[in-house]
Amino acid sequence: MSRVMTRTMQAAALALLLWQGVGRADAAAAAPQPRATVIASEAWIRLPPPAAGVAAGYVELHNGGGDDRLVGASAAGFGQVQIHAMRMQGEVMRMQVLADGLALPAGRTTSLQPGGYHLMLMLPKRPLQDGQHVRVRLQLARAGEQNVDFVVRDGMGQAAHGAGAGR
Numbered sequence: 588m589s590r591v592m593t594r595t596m597q598a599a600a601l602a603l604l605l606w607q608g609v610g611r612a613d614a615a616a617a618a619p620q621p622r623a624t625v626i627a628s629e630a631w632i633r634l635p636p637p638a639a640g641v642a643a644g645y646v647e648l649h650n651g652g653g654d655d656r657l658v659g660a661s662a663a664g665f666g667q668v669q670i671h672a673m674r675m676q677g678e679v680m681r682m683q684v685l686a687d688g689l690a691l692p693a694g695r696t697t698s699l700q701p702g703g704y705h706l707m708l709m710l711p712k713r714p715l716q717d718g719q720h721v722r723v724r725l726q727l728a729r730a731g732e733q734n735v736d737f738v739v740r741d742g743m744g745q746a747a748h749g750a751g752a753g754r
């Protein structure tokens with residue numbers, strides 16, 4: 588009887604050890620990095636005209652995880668960063684603030700690009716320069732915060748941001 592008891596206890600102790608080991612392995616696998624499920628690429632800011640109070644930022648956001656949402660953004664050199672869409676209003680293209688952010692469907696790449704969704708960088712603390720890097724902190728509902736470096740580029744050849752398309 589005591590032998591059986593001892594074996595049972597040994598088995599239990601072994602099971603406990605294994606369980607703890609597994610638990611530790613799981614924790615180790617999960618701990619190192621917050622899941623970077625949203626990958627940003629092609630991040631750039633169109634060089635605005637001198638004295639412009641705003642600049643537009645564009646980026647490709649690939650979401651390799653579950654449904655997510657870009658809910659906000661900020662940048663050290665700007666008083667505020669908003670998420671905008673371009674919408675036709677009658678025959679005129681206008682910008683619109685996306686107060687609830689921008690949906691990033693699972694497995695898809697969502698493009699912020701000229702003529703469409705964009706980041707509106709407002710209240711610049713100093714003028715932007717061609718080639719400059721601007722670090723923007725993106726706030727994602729699920730994936731958390733992510734810093735992305737945007738390069739300032741002179742976007743010649745395309746309609747100026749915010750210009751009316753009606754005439």
Ligand SMILES: [Cu+2]
Pocket residue numbers: 643671682683705706707
């Ligand atoms: Cu805008």
